[in-house]
Amino acid sequence: MRTSVVTRTTKETKISLSLDLDGTGKDHIDSGCGFLNHMLVLLTKHGRFDLDLKCMGDTHVDDHHTVEDIGIALGTAFKEAIGDKRGIVRYGNMMLAMDETLMLCALDVSGRPYLNYDVTIPTQKVGNFDTELVKEFMLAFSRQFGLTLHFKRIEGENSHHIIEAMFKGLGRALKDAVAIDVQYADEIPSSKGIL
Incomplete structure (x- = not known):
């Protein structure tokens, strides 16, 4: 069973989550941020992961701490669930179309955290969500998981579509x-014998 249960409590957020890498795409997500809920549902559905997540955060300030801390907790869960990485494919990529948007996501479960974020989002907000927080989520997630992660927006005009393509592509x-x-x-999928 490649599963993990993570709790993270700070003065800004209280997060509990469970993750099953070999799930069917089931989710029960309450982040306290509607747009992030939507993106995490897409991630789990397209990744075929099962995710149960609850976050109580200081959203009366803004969504920054909630988004970043969920990225940290989810990265931790992936790292724990995957264990020593024995038998994994290791690499994944997706060129994902979302209406007018075309997004490249490529990654390596390398143990070496890195984010290349070549994405311009036209608007500062989607609804009440600050679009700059997408990068904060991806930074926190990749750092905590130990993931080399690349995004490149090939085409795209609609901010919602661009972000949605990122999360769907990441899931795939x-x-x-x-x-x-x-x-x-x-x-272990490395000539070093360790990842």
Whole structure:
């Protein structure tokens, strides 16, 4: 069972989540931020992960702490659930179309955190959500997971579509990367013997 249960409590947020990498895309998500809920549902659905997440955050200030801390907690959960990375495919990528938007997401479950964020989002907000927080989420997630993560917006005008394509693409690329390669199920996918 590749699962993890994570709790994270700070003076700004209280988060509890459970993750199953080998799920079916079921979710129960209450982040306290409607737009982030929507994006995390897309991530789990397209990644075929099961995610149960509850966050109580200081959203009366803004959504920054909630978004960043959920990225940290989710990155922790992925890192714990994947264990020593034995048998995983390791790499994943997705060129995802979302109406007028075309987004590239490529990643390596390398143990080396890195984010290349070549994405311009035209508006500062989608509804009440600050679009600059997308990068904060991806930074926190990739750092905590130990993930090399690249995004490149090829095309796109609608801010909602651009962000949605990122989360869908991330889900699809993660699904491929964390899948077990049955031919090499007992091997660490690195010439170093460790990731």
